[in-house]
Amino acid sequence: MSAFDDLLAFQRQTEALASVAGRLGWDQETVMPRGATEQRAEEMAAMESVLHERRTDPRIGEWLDAAEPRTEVEERITALITRDFRRATRIPARLATEIARVTSLSQGIWADARAKEAPAEFLPTLHDVLALRREEAACLADGGDLYDALLDDYEPGATQAQIATLFDAMRPRLVELRDDILGADYQPVPLSGDFPQKTQLRLARTCATAFGYDWRRGRMDLAVHPFSSGRWQDSRITTRVVETDPFNCLYSTIHEVGHSSYELGIDEDYAFTPLGAGVSMGVHESQSRIYENQMGRGRAFTGWLFQRMSDAFDGIDIADAEAFYATVNRVTPGFIRTESDEVQYNLHIMMRFDLERDLVSGRLDVNDLEEAWNTRFQRDFGVAVDRPANGVLQDVHWAVGLFGYFPTYALGNVYAGCLNVALREAVPDLDAALAQGDAGPGVEWLRENLQRHGALYEPRALIEGATGAAISEAPLLDYLETKFRDIYRL
Structure with a gap:
């Protein structure tokens, strides 16, 4: 040998x-x-x-x-x-x-x-x-820099200076869009009612199947904080259930299917090698976010989901598929990152990025973290945190030492924005399939152009190879403005 x-x-x-x-x-x-x-x-x-x-x-x-x-x-x-x-x-x-x-x-x-x-x-x-x-x-x-050393674990080659520059470029357009939306005359109605856990989980399995989840090599369980785990021939997903909010369960499930499908989609020849895993958490998040948002929260798929939810729960208090699409994408200043709408999600990440940088550098003491969180949240979102589980205790990441992980969520959104442009050009009939509850054409394009490569290429090279274009925040911001100005009739 x-x-x-x-x-x-x-x-x-x-x-x-x-x-x-x-x-x-x-x-x-x-x-x-x-x-x-x-x-x-x-x-x-x-x-x-x-x-x-x-x-x-x-x-x-x-x-x-x-x-x-x-x-x-x-x-x-x-x-x-x-x-x-x-x-x-x-x-x-x-x-x-x-x-x-x-x-x-x-x-x-x-x-x-x-x-x-x-x-x-x-x-x-x-x-x-x-x-x-x-x-x-x-x-x-x-x-x-200590923070850069930790960040490199999750997004090799990235630095906090690069991410801070990216966030500075994104923030003004996101804040302006949010303010326009919250001030719009039209506001979608929230979903209300009681949605039993058993029925939610059954519908969550249906959604996972629609996105091509391989149940022979996976399973779904409940967790306090949804996550996926495993690779090669065993990649599992978790979700959580709030009986007054089925979107929490359904979209957490689709999100984690994106993560798991990446691991299951890697070339089987790479198993038990360093290539047999996602190349970075930013790229990983690009898969979960494009499954959940650009495909899962689009008008085509929500039209299909509207009928499935109506059947599963013997009717819901939303008039029709178009109103349901607006409700799924409703923008509201909520506390919880994982439940946030697409417009505000990255603002949640920016806040955490700044707080954890201050923790690692020593500028912020752990004993002052809760006050710093609450002050920053009030400033960024205009709402006072009502309880710790909705504030400083909501995420598991710092508890398990994942300092440097949070910015990869926003990077994943940026990557997903770039991938979505290429995907729509390559698969022009994608929405027709999504309207039938079939994400297969999109999933297959992502598997062929990104997932199968595992860690064969560095993160930026992988995204740019899949899209044929330089990475930029512009596609994500353009997508958000087009989508939400349409929904809110701006």
Whole structure:
């Protein structure tokens, strides 16, 4: 065997073990008994210890020095293993293990504090999580910016300066559009009524099927915070149910199907290699957001969904499909990011981006986070936060140490805007299929042009290769203005 073959065989086992660790995380957020939190933290720490030892094994360096990749695929695999090896060797085993243990514990503490509306019970743990992640960032930054070091985990090559410039370009048009919408004479009616959990979940499965979810290789469960987990032959989704708001369940489901379909759509030859996963969280979000929004919230698909909801719930208090389309896309200054309309969603992300940058830099103390959140939310959205679960406790990300993750949601929206232009040009009859509850033509185009490549290309190169155009925020903003000015008769 060549050095490259030895390297790949070793990596295959590491990827398999990482997949097992991921399944432990899925179990913790779905079906694990709540009393098992401390045990699971030790299990996760043990798994991370084993994985860190493998990722820093000196033989990897020797194999990399001797490897002679023969193809583009082998060159990319070698480059990704090199990047991961250099990163892993900068982080002490003690630190990697402790991060895994503390973030596993923190997740349960956050969930309990959220349920009890008690941020004071969570903030000391958040302080510990932040300290560990800042220590990790210092190991990776080589004297550079700590936030950039963390961001690189989720969007390789991106910097906070680039993202801040992007957000500065997006904010004025988003705020102007929102203000025009909220001041419009026409306002869609909200959906009202009681929508039983069992019926919501049955309809959610129907929607997942409409978007091509492979039930042979997936399943759907309930979670406090919807997510997807897994890859290759096992990628699972979760959703949540609010019995007064079925859109929460249905669109969370479609969103997570987008994530899961990306993993399931990757070329099967890349399984158990660094290529066998989404290349970045921004690209991942582009898939979930284009499934959920450009396809799922469009006039064609909502027309189909209107009839399905009317049948499932024995009628709903919306007059017709056109009114239902407006209701699905209703703009309102709500508290919850995951339930936000398309116009305001990125404003939620911009707020979190600024807060977490201040936390990582030390400009904001954890003990002052709730007040900073509430003040910023009032300023950005004109509404006072009514309770912690609608404010600083609503997202799980900081509890599990995902500092640097939030901006990838907005990047995903920008990427989705670019992809939507190319998709509509390539599949001009897409809306005709969506009107029949069939997202297949869109899903197939995305699979062929993006998903199958996995991590073969860097994020920007992948998006630009799929679209044939430079990445820009303009397609997203143009799409939003066209769509919502039409809905609100502006």
